[in-house]
Amino acid sequence: MAPAADPNSTGSTDGGATRDQASVKVPAKDPKKKDEKKDEDLSEEDLALKQQLELYVERAQDSDPGLQKAALENMRQEIRTATSSMTSVPKPLKFLRPHYGTLQAHYEKIADSDLKKLLADILSVLALTMSPEGERASLKYRLLGSEGDIGSWGHEYVRNLAGEISEEYTKRQAEGALIDDLMELVGQIVAFHMKHNAEPEAVDLLMEVEELDLLVEHVDNANYKRTCLYLTSSAKYLPGPDDMLVLDIAYTIYMKFEEFPRALQIALYLDNMQYVKQVFTSCNDLQKKQQFCFILARHGITLELDDEMCPEGEEREALQEIINNTKLNEGYLTLARDIEVMEPKSPEDIYKAHLLDGRASGGGGVDSARQNLAATFVNAFVNAGFGQDKLMTVPSEASGSGSSTSWLFKNKDHGKASAAASLGMILLWDIDSGLAQLDKYFSSTDMHVIAGALLGVGIVNCGIKNDCDPALALLVDYLDKEDSSIRIGAIMGLGLAYAGSQNEVIRSKLTPILGDAKSSLDVIAFTAISLGLVYVGSCNEEVAQAIIFALMDRSESELGEALTRLLPLGLGLLYLGKQESVEATAEVSKTFNEKIRKHCDMTLLSCAYAGTGNVLKVQHFLGQCAQHLEKGETYQGPAVLGIAMVAMAEELGLEMAIRSLEHLLQYGEQNIRRAVPLALGLLCISNPKVNVMDTLSRLSHDADTEVAMAAIVSLGLIGAGTNNARIAGMLRNLSSYYYKDASLLFCVRIAQGLVHLGKGLLTLAPYHSERFLLSPTALAGLVTFLHACLDMKAIVLGKYHYVLYFLVLAMQPRMLMTLDENLKPLSVPVRVGQAVDVVGQAGRPKTITGFQTHSTPVLLSAGDRAELATEKYVPLSPILEGFVILKENPEYREDN
Numbered sequence: 001m002a003p004a005a006d007p008n009s010t011g012s013t014d015g016g017a018t019r020d021q022a023s024v025k026v027p028a029k030d031p032k033k034k035d036e037k038k039d040e041d042l043s044e045e046d047l048a049l050k051q052q053l054e055l056y057v058e059r060a061q062d063s064d065p066g067l068q069k070a071a072l073e074n075m076r077q078e079i080r081t082a083t084s085s086m087t088s089v090p091k092p093l094k095f096l097r098p099h100y101g102t103l104q105a106h107y108e109k110i111a112d113s114d115l116k117k118l119l120a121d122i123l124s125v126l127a128l129t130m131s132p133e134g135e136r137a138s139l140k141y142r143l144l145g146s147e148g149d150i151g152s153w154g155h156e157y158v159r160n161l162a163g164e165i166s167e168e169y170t171k172r173q174a175e176g177a178l179i180d181d182l183m184e185l186v187g188q189i190v191a192f193h194m195k196h197n198a199e200p201e202a203v204d205l206l207m208e209v210e211e212l213d214l215l216v217e218h219v220d221n222a223n224y225k226r227t228c229l230y231l232t233s234s235a236k237y238l239p240g241p242d243d244m245l246v247l248d249i250a251y252t253i254y255m256k257f258e259e260f261p262r263a264l265q266i267a268l269y270l271d272n273m274q275y276v277k278q279v280f281t282s283c284n285d286l287q288k289k290q291q292f293c294f295i296l297a298r299h300g301i302t303l304e305l306d307d308e309m310c311p312e313g314e315e316r317e318a319l320q321e322i323i324n325n326t327k328l329n330e331g332y333l334t335l336a337r338d339i340e341v342m343e344p345k346s347p348e349d350i351y352k353a354h355l356l357d358g359r360a361s362g363g364g365g366v367d368s369a370r371q372n373l374a375a376t377f378v379n380a381f382v383n384a385g386f387g388q389d390k391l392m393t394v395p396s397e398a399s400g401s402g403s404s405t406s407w408l409f410k411n412k413d414h415g416k417a418s419a420a421a422s423l424g425m426i427l428l429w430d431i432d433s434g435l436a437q438l439d440k441y442f443s444s445t446d447m448h449v450i451a452g453a454l455l456g457v458g459i460v461n462c463g464i465k466n467d468c469d470p471a472l473a474l475l476v477d478y479l480d481k482e483d484s485s486i487r488i489g490a491i492m493g494l495g496l497a498y499a500g501s502q503n504e505v506i507r508s509k510l511t512p513i514l515g516d517a518k519s520s521l522d523v524i525a526f527t528a529i530s531l532g533l534v535y536v537g538s539c540n541e542e543v544a545q546a547i548i549f550a551l552m553d554r555s556e557s558e559l560g561e562a563l564t565r566l567l568p569l570g571l572g573l574l575y576l577g578k579q580e581s582v583e584a585t586a587e588v589s590k591t592f593n594e595k596i597r598k599h600c601d602m603t604l605l606s607c608a609y610a611g612t613g614n615v616l617k618v619q620h621f622l623g624q625c626a627q628h629l630e631k632g633e634t635y636q637g638p639a640v641l642g643i644a645m646v647a648m649a650e651e652l653g654l655e656m657a658i659r660s661l662e663h664l665l666q667y668g669e670q671n672i673r674r675a676v677p678l679a680l681g682l683l684c685i686s687n688p689k690v691n692v693m694d695t696l697s698r699l700s701h702d703a704d705t706e707v708a709m710a711a712i713v714s715l716g717l718i719g720a721g722t723n724n725a726r727i728a729g730m731l732r733n734l735s736s737y738y739y740k741d742a743s744l745l746f747c748v749r750i751a752q753g754l755v756h757l758g759k760g761l762l763t764l765a766p767y768h769s770e771r772f773l774l775s776p777t778a779l780a781g782l783v784t785f786l787h788a789c790l791d792m793k794a795i796v797l798g799k800y801h802y803v804l805y806f807l808v809l810a811m812q813p814r815m816l817m818t819l820d821e822n823l824k825p826l827s828v829p830v831r832v833g834q835a836v837d838v839v840g841q842a843g844r845p846k847t848i849t850g851f852q853t854h855s856t857p858v859l860l861s862a863g864d865r866a867e868l869a870t871e872k873y874v875p876l877s878p879i880l881e882g883f884v885i886l887k888e889n890p891e892y893r894e895d896n
Helices: 013-022 031-041 043-059 064-083 090-109 115-129 137-144 153-177 179-195 201-209 213-216 224-235 242-256 260-269 273-282 286-299 311-322 328-339 349-350 368-383 402-408 412-427 431-443 447-460 470-478 484-497 504-515 521-534 539-551 561-575 580-589 594-606 615-625 636-647 649-669 669-685 689-699 705-720 725-737 743-754 774-787 799-811
Strands: 816-820 829-835 850-856 864-868 871-873 883-886
Touching: 031 153, 043 064, 043 090, 064 090, 064 115, 064 213, 115 447, 137 153, 137 883, 153 179, 153 201, 179 213, 201 213, 201 224, 201 580, 213 242, 213 349, 213 431, 213 743, 224 561, 242 260, 242 273, 260 273, 273 286, 273 412, 273 799, 286 311, 286 883, 328 504, 328 743, 328 816, 328 829, 349 368, 349 580, 349 743, 368 412, 368 743, 368 799, 412 431, 412 799, 447 470, 447 484, 447 799, 470 504, 484 504, 484 521, 484 799, 484 883, 504 521, 504 539, 504 829, 504 871, 521 539, 521 561, 521 774, 539 580, 561 594, 580 871, 594 615, 594 636, 615 636, 636 649, 636 669, 636 774, 636 864, 649 669, 649 689, 669 689, 669 705, 669 725, 669 774, 689 705, 705 743, 725 743, 774 799, 816 829
Parallel strands: 816 883
Antiparallel strands: 829 850, 829 864, 871 883
16 A cells, blocks of 8 residues: 655645756656655565554544544554664654654644544654754643653653753743643652652752652652752752752651751751751660761761750760760870871971981071971971870979970960960860860960960860860950960960850950950950851851951051951851851941951952852952952952852862962962962862862962962961872972071971871861861861961961961861770771762762772771771761761671
């Protein structure tokens, strides 16, 4: 039988052909022959299928409904059973292509009936490959068709439909039309995707139609983990407020399946204390609660447990102890003993001067007080938390005078303050012996020594809460002393000890200092910073008011001072990561004196959007840096730091920010170039990326000494606590290169101390929990230090070198310590390797690569992830970092 009339092959009647031949000699080819030629290429099976389908098309137009129905049923059967390779269109769709128009026309003619719906189904599938772009014909016919199972037409069809629904939804929303029919379809599609391992596609569709809540009904035990992983990873790339909404849904799902540690992380990310409480109240397992407390302690959050969160009094006290971080020092020293690095190191062990050629090893005629001060810091950083060193804690000789005092007096004036405070760093987190050893300095007659001891008390208590509040008791009495260095010691000590605690007593003691006309500028600057640290990210209005008034009271000459710029920073810390909440304060800052107005604006914005990855804000800061200004403008420094603070949120933004900063180095003015190394240091803190290391190495020889200093300190920051041999080598060479320049040599020494921070057991990275959570107090400490470094000569190389101790806020052991059910260290085999991003990947992909197997406790570098290498235990936290409690696996059987 002859094939059915082909809509494409009509129209060239003989009349047309003669006209053609008259104008151009065209070989007269009969289109039928062309079709036959095509048919000859087909295999016998395909030819039979083609003719079969053409017959169905013809029968579908028959007047007899029985024939029509049979033809349409057969056609549907053919389309559904046709499988295709990934690269080609299924054959039935290919052969029905010429008849799409015919069937469309026929559809319009038939009366409403089940047959018409059946034909609509078929047209909806055909439209997948045939309808013109933007017509959404597939969706149109789907809505007209039967209510049948959507998935039986195949994955590609469902995916195409989802795309058309989102377009149609946007159009209908704009017109204000009804969307109920679309929503019904969406429900079917989501159910199909969730059953067939396409969770990301289901989430995307629900986001498009703004119905993400529906997801909670569709997740089950098999797919909730993958779904939530996609939700939490995509949140970083969504504009607000969508990102928060997505995380809210992830929290709800985790709570539904009792995946409490993950729910707790999201609650911390959202900074939602109600959610944190809810996690505690929903979980009845004491050991899980202990694990939550370890997560809270690592995040540096102050939380008082109440009866609801833990009804048992004794249990509650034990849990509160964990949150207060009292176990940190013990765990850290266990790690140190296990890795065998308890032996104290001296600054000489770090400098390794014997590896250099002769001229520099002696140190030349360099200012010895400055060198001793550098050695003080190096000693403090390297032996941080070990409780013993070779300068400050040496046991006293027979004569009875401790030799720690003798090192103390090898420092001049304000150097003694840093030396006394360094004892606090060496005894970090060990409150009992720390306070006992610092006690002897309080009876000193030297103001600087007392100031250092006060600061040391703050350092020892940093990140640890104690029920007796020893820091408060000791420091408050010194706040109103005459001597400004003693006041600063006490103020900064309180800021370090109570960072993030929002302690009302401290506010009532510190805010009056800001308004006191007798207070010197440096006292006011450190007060603003300490208040910012104590109330970090709290948006506290009273503190903000106090700092704003202090800024308005400053005289014209004071506004030019480097220290004044710490006031806007204290204000900014109140809004750290709080985005829009800063706007009211930012408006007020526009009324300031023009000398500080823009500086304040940049500082506030950079703090408010820190860690958000907000692309528009990064562009805004880049725009500020593009301006070429006369000398004396300081606001571009905070803008450059702002780029790093905002972009550090996720890997992609981070890489792009590094490239943007490279451009600023080439085209920016001098004050911008001075800030770029610091911004690079923040982006790769404790994570020495080779390209950044090379850039900083190049800048460390820059003609402008301020650029060189910033680059040298940043080399220390990116290598902080990694013992990176390449950076250590660079710094040794720099020490011989700059052996005549006291200031630059001081920077080199500080960087050497940072690279060997805690003998390589500590990190300064503010991110933890697989880079998901950002600890606000850690970031606040880093940002404060970097702002101080924007004016190295006035602050770090002047008499305020103790700003280096702000870094203690970010110091954390980079360890994985596994504990048994009684919270005693338990050594188990773990695999440690580079983390792999598995979001949206099919199957059960491996989450780490290139791993090695070690026994805990182990060190984790940047980008490392650990997993248990034994089935014997089950970890109570899905993320193996810090302290992790292990439970014995009840299903485990020892193999014979």
